[in-house]
Amino acid sequence: MEIGNRNLLILKDIIEHKDTITGKELENKFHLSRKQLSYGLGKINQFLSEHNYPEITRLTNGKMSVPNQLEDVLDQDWFEDEKQELWFSKEERVDIIRLMVLIAKEDLSLQHFISELKVSRNTVLTDLKKVDSELQSEGLILNYGRKTGYFVTGSEYAKRQMIFVVLNRLSMQYRHSFLARKLCRISKENVQSMKNMILEIEGELQVRFAGEMIESNSCFFAVVFDRIQNGMVLDEIPDSFRHIVGTKEYTVMRMLANHRNVQNEFEIMYLTAHVQSMKVEAVPMGRDTDETLGIQEAVEETIQNYEQLSCVNIREREDLKKLLIHHCEPALYRIRYDFHVGLDITEYILPAYQDLHNLVRKSVAPLERLVGKKIPEKELAYISLIIGTYVTKEGQLEVGNTQPEAVVVCQNGITVSRFLISSLKEMFPEIRFTKCMSADQFSKFQEPFDMVFSTIPLKTEKKLFVVEPLMNGKQRKTLRETVLKALREQGILLSKQDLIMQLVRKHISPNLYNKLCMEIEAYTSPQTQEELVEARGELHLKELLVDMNVRVVDTKMGWKEAIEFAAMPLLYDGAITIRYVQAIISNIVENKPHLEVADGVIIAHAGIEQGVNDVGMAMLVLPERIEIDGYIQADVIVVLATPDYESHLLALNELIEILEDDTKVAKIKQARTPNDILELL
Incomplete structure (x- = not known):
């Protein structure tokens, strides 16, 4: 029988994600109603039965019961059978x-x-x-x-x-x-020829493109060369392409295009633009072109802007800078040429990182000046993802060498790969994640490991978990439950908690033991980013900048005294210690940081480990403008304290919105009572 291509894809997805997939997820992924999915599963089971495979059953909890024998189905050529009946959304x-x-x-x-x-x-x-x-x-x-x-x-x-x-x-x-x-009408051989050409480009440029980029661009390049051969050539290109001539990518593309009898300059520039825009997994070393140096400077300024706006200093700043540079090289080309491809990750990023994303949007002006246009939301989300990966690492558990080791295989480029491994480390503090690589690298990987998390199916004797590159809170929770259960059953994972429970099991009934295990798991399970946001609640500006934290004075004072006086409410309620105030003053004297966020308004702060107990904000309005250590002036001082990189972001965004309004800033400076300021909130 003809099962239909869509049903084959559903079958493939069920087998690849057999431990975690649910009917609801299949409905969303394939744009199906519950009735349509049920019909499809019926066709799938009929098809499996005809090929002597056991059937798939749908459980009452929405998950799929997938017999282990079905793993062999992935080796069949059914998924490439072009004679199958097709139906589409x-x-x-x-x-x-x-x-x-x-x-x-x-x-x-x-x-x-x-x-x-x-x-x-x-x-x-x-x-x-x-x-x-x-x-x-x-x-x-x-x-x-x-x-x-x-x-x-x-x-x-x-x-x-x-x-x-x-x-x-x-x-x-x-x-x-x-x-x-x-x-x-492109043959597999033609596509393979284009893949070989892309591999040549990788060798010449000393880069490694993301697997998804190679797949999609191979087909597109085949189409382009076919159109050129049939006389459908470019007679114009945008002005943004003109600077391409003279780049290393252009030199390589010109050589390879000439091998295929393409000498039209517009065509070579067009193909070069696509090469420059491809997402990468690994990048060339030691490149120092004017373009790269410009990106380095713009990234450095962007990070500075974010640190100033968020009032935090990122610990692994150099690592963040390197990753942003690697991401921005092809990303800025994509923006310049209007080539926006790949996963749209905004729906995954914004729910958990909305406040951070708002600050990133205000920080990327240097990159926008470099590229000559606004950064679209789809591309901006990737920058937020990268920064979010670095600013949410506080508090993550460091695991020891006795823990099971896992590697991660991701085909979606360096940015998504970094986010995936960071998410997995957050989800599984019991596991030591050692490497993140492409499928090609994994095929040659020789170092020992216990398990592998991959975005695609792989051939391996080790325990394999196929995961989505971007997971929502429900998917993360399901994956954690599945992984821990599988590893415990195989004896791969045996934590101190498990050892203790083995002792407890000898002395209590099976029912009580099972209940205790469930409660401990619920208590110790790391929360997802979305759950953390929900758990801590959103701290609005009006909840931090309360009446007792706002002071309006008519007494003249020096800048050190003003900062100490502004910080006093936070000392009283225990949000900070005196060490934090001393750190603010020392930082101003030694580093002269950029604190001014509006004319005459500064936000004074120190590091998250310099005497902070809780999130806090206080404001002092002075009778006249004063000199702050001889390099800036202020008549409004805001003292901000945060124990981590995130808890203060919503309130800070709300404060910045107020300070971007000149009328509201004037009202703050003219206030005579704290209530005059609180009314603005």
């Missing part, structure tokens, strides 16, 4: 039609779309209206003639940009790589 249909009309080499009638999509004439006509609208937004026109059928007119550059977006979505989001090749 509305979004997929629209993208498929767009691709068909953009790459058409023959007349396309309505029947072509009906036959390919297996839907009615009216459905195709509705989808064509959406396609027409999206094409027009990019300056392209969908035409129709009785003799010519459907075809697109417009610039070759605009057509390629849309082909690029659609191909990436089909291969990376919908996981229809084989369909993309089929529609573009």
Whole structure:
């Protein structure tokens, strides 16, 4: 029987994530209703039965019961069988039609779309209206003639940009790589040739591109070379491409393009732009081009801005700087050329890092000046992710060498890989994570390890956990439960807690023992970032800057006395110790930090380990402006204290919003009572 390509993908997903996948997650991932999923599971089980495999059952808790024998199914070639019946969501249909009309080499009638999509004439006509609208937004026109059928007119550059977006979505989001090749009439051999070319580029540039970039760009490059050979060449490119000539990437691409009989300068620059924009897993060493030096300076200034706005100093600053530079090189090219590809991680980042993200948005002006345009939210989320990885490491448990060791395999580039391993370390303090690598590196990895967490299925004799590169709170909780259960059953994980429970088990009933285990697990389980945010509550400005913490004085005083007086309420309620106040003053004298956040308004603070007990904020309004150690002036002093990198961010964002309003700043300076200021909150 024909199971259908979508059902094969569902089957593949169930097997790959058999320990954690739920019906609800499958419904969301494949845009299905509960009824549609049930129908699909029925088709899957019928298919498995015909091939003498055991069936999958859906449990009452929503999870799937997947027999171990089904792991062999992944070795079959069913998933690449292009004869399977296909069925698609509305979004997929629209993208498929767009691709068909953009790459058409023959007349396309309505029947072509009906036959390919297996839907009615009216459905195709509705989808064509959406396609027409999206094409027009990019300056392209969908035409129709009785003799010519459907075809697109417009610039070759605009057509390629849309082909690029659609191909990436089909291969990376919908996981229809084989369909993309089929529609573009690109053979596997042709795609492999492009992969080999990308490997040559890696060798020449001494970089290693992210696996997802290699997959998607191989197909796109095959399409581009095919179009060039058929006379569909670029007759114009954006001005932002002009600086490409002379770069090392251009030199390499020109050599490889010449080998394929492509000598058009516009085409070589266009291909080079795509190479420059590809996400990386590893980067070249010792590059000192003007472009790279400019990025280094902009990243340094961005980190400075974030530290000043967030009022914290990041410990592993140099490591953060290196990672941001590595990320920003291709990212700034993507922004400059409008090549925005890859996972949209905003829905994963913003719930947990909204306050941090707001400060990052205010910090990236140096990068925006360098690239010449605003950084889109989709790209900004990656920068927030990187910074968030470094500022949430406080308090993470350091594990000893006696703990089980795990490696992480991620195909989604250096940024997502870093976030994934950081998340896993947070989720599993019982496990020692030693390496993060690509699938190719893993195939050659010889060092000892006990288990592997991977974003793709792998061949390994060790315990394998297939995970999503970005997980929500529920997925993290489910993964933790699954991993700990599996490792304990195999005897890989035996913590002090387990040893104690073994002793306890000898002296209590089985029911009481099981209940005790559940309660201990719930108590000791590390919280996810979302759960931590929810647990600690959101500290608003009005909750920190209360009446007793705001002082308006008419007495003149020196700057040291003013800071001590401003900090007094926080000393009274125990949020800080006197050591914290001394550290603020010493820091001003020794380092002269940038404290001014508005005209005449400074936020004075010290490090998170210099005498802070709790989050606190206090404000002092002076009768006249004073000199702060001879380098800045202030008539409003805010003292901020935070025991970590995050607890104060919401309140700080709210304060900054007030201080960005000149009218409100003037009212603060003119206040005669604390209530005059509190009314602004």
